[in-house]
Amino acid sequence: MREPEWLTSLNDEQKKAVIHEKEPLLILAGAGSGKTRVVTTRIAYLVEKLGFSPWSILAVTFTNKAAAEMRERVESLVPGAEGAMIRTFHSFGAWLLRRNGAPLGLKSSFTIYDDDDTLGLLKTLFEDLPRNELRLIAKNISRAKDECLSPDDDLGHISADLDFPRYYKEYEERLRSIGNADFGDLIYLSRLLLAENPEIRGRLQQRFRVILVDEYQDSNRAQFQLLQQLVSPGTWLCVVGDDDQSIYRFRGAEVENILGFQDQFPGTKVIKLEENYRSTGHILAVASHVVAHNEGRLGKNLWTRQEEGLKPCLAYLDNQNEEAEFCARQLADGNWSNSAILYRTNAQSRVFEQILRKYNINYRLVGTLSFYSREEVKDSLAYLSFLSNPADEVAFRRIINKPSRGIGAVSLRKILKGEGDFLLSQNLEEALKESVGKVKGKAGKGVASLIDLLDKMKELMPLQENLGQFLKELIHESGLLDHYKQQDKVENTQRVKNLEELVTAATDYPSNSEGLAEFLELIELDQASLEEEETDTNRVTLITMHNTKGLEFDRVFISGLEEGLFPRGAEYDDEQEIEEERRLFYVSITRARKELFLTSCRRRMLYGRTEQASPSRFLNELPDEHVDIQGAAPSLSAGHGNLGFESEYPPGTRIYHEDYGTGEVIRNVQNGGHLVIQVAFETGHSMTFLPEFSGYQLEKLGS
């Protein structure tokens, strides 16, 4: 019988993995080696060739987008096979609990609480606790659930607060009595349900004869334990992953799950895939070289039979506008749908959005709200709006109690309507002033402080250099800055960064009412144009590095390769965190099929101030022979003394190298107390050396 093309096109190892029967199977392989392809093909094979019912197959992926793509792919191989259950862990948990959650007091119609709902519930339970503390409690509850810990377990490593177990317990009791579940419960309760109910567990084990898990390196303990409950000795279990791509450890992912898989599931067969089908030679060489700097890897070799292709291009640019312009120039060929611009923090998207719009290059922002629809940005703009138009009730409602000033719904009604039932004034600032003395207590104080703030801001406005400076004052004085600083700390978000970006955007406008009106109008127009684009498919993808998991593009830009930005937070020198950032770099590089651009700015404007930036340490780890360099890196020694010692080879020094000939030093950096120089040779090569260890090979020439 002739085999279908989707089977014959596989390489031997892939095929082994697809047709493997019975015992647990672990596929451990680098990026682009066809792991996901093996998962989809295996589903098709089991249905088509071995007669498994799609109904008996469960496949778990990491994002909803990945799940949708997997269904499509399976359907294209064997129509009907996409009837397999292909879901994320969370959506599988929701499915399970809706049908079987009765023993836990869950109705099939239960509501899933998101972070805000969780916070709301905590607030009604512990009214007296400040919001920041409530956020911390919410975060820790979620962590406990990721680790499968109940309120009665030892929670000391999660929170040192002796009251935390009590908060957690009360929260759980209330949530159960309401009959709803939070996000973490979808996994946590699913596992609990199966552990406590052998009958339900048996039924599910009967049904799912085949279980497949993609991106297994990023599963957390709760997910692992749920998996254990689902697997019986007869289950055909297959997990695929890449330890080098584990990028969610900060959220509780445990790489132990993959490293310890063979111990947990005895008899496991391990298959490694080594041929990379995604990227051309130079790109793959760069990726492999970079990730080799990590320790404690399982270590894998990837090769490709594809041509060398284009060398990745590393471009040093002056600032983020130039960076975005650089990307826009590459995109002038109109090939947008196969291009992606990657960044480390969401705030970086703003300049790209702005410049791409300038050149009419269509784009799509993946996984995040458009910059101007983010909560913190909207809050700041609401202050500006209200200052320019005191009749703007929407803005007024937004700012009156943000950050919290103790002005609740009742007081707000009083302010808006006075004692009667009609709107007192079109001018809400006047209404606010008239309510003084009528609104009492905490709310009264809140009203007074808001009036003060507004007055002060109006005085300050004409005194500022530009609108950015003014906005910066406003964000600070209003308390928004502190509010979001706290939130960032607790939730690991980047809201303050976004505020800084907004300030930067406003620096182009004068600090007066005209400038303000112009700035707000621009933003409203921008939003409208964003919405119009929804139907067009030829669009560049703007996406954070984390969100690119499993995706691929012909052309990839990795932006912001500067210390402190990527790797993020250069103050820390925690090697483990650096390694996680390096894995993120590896993930990013390996998204590219044919073209890769890396960009690094000499200066970056943050919070309205331009700061000198130094190149990311990861750039020192690139294999020079596989990279083309454009522009000059900032010379760290110049003027700053950043090296901590005198360089014998300052930039501009001409040298002779035995193997490479003559060249010029273009850059000095310090690495572990040693001077590292980058040299551009006349042959066009660029190499880095440690002069200390290069001995006689390296000779200084007179200039």
Ligand SMILES: Nc1ncnc2c1ncn2[C@@H]1O[C@H](COP(=O)(O)OP(=O)(O)OP(=O)(O)O)[C@@H](O)[C@H]1O
């Ligand atoms: N045997 C093959 N022949 C041709 N193309 C293949 C083969 N195996 C995989 N590919 C292609 O290579 C690309 C990468 O495959 P896939 O996405 O499955 O890799 P992966 O290991 O899951 O990568 P990642 O680690 O990034 O998730 C895809 O475009 C896929 O279709």
Ligand SMILES: [Mg+2]
């Ligand atoms: Mg994959």
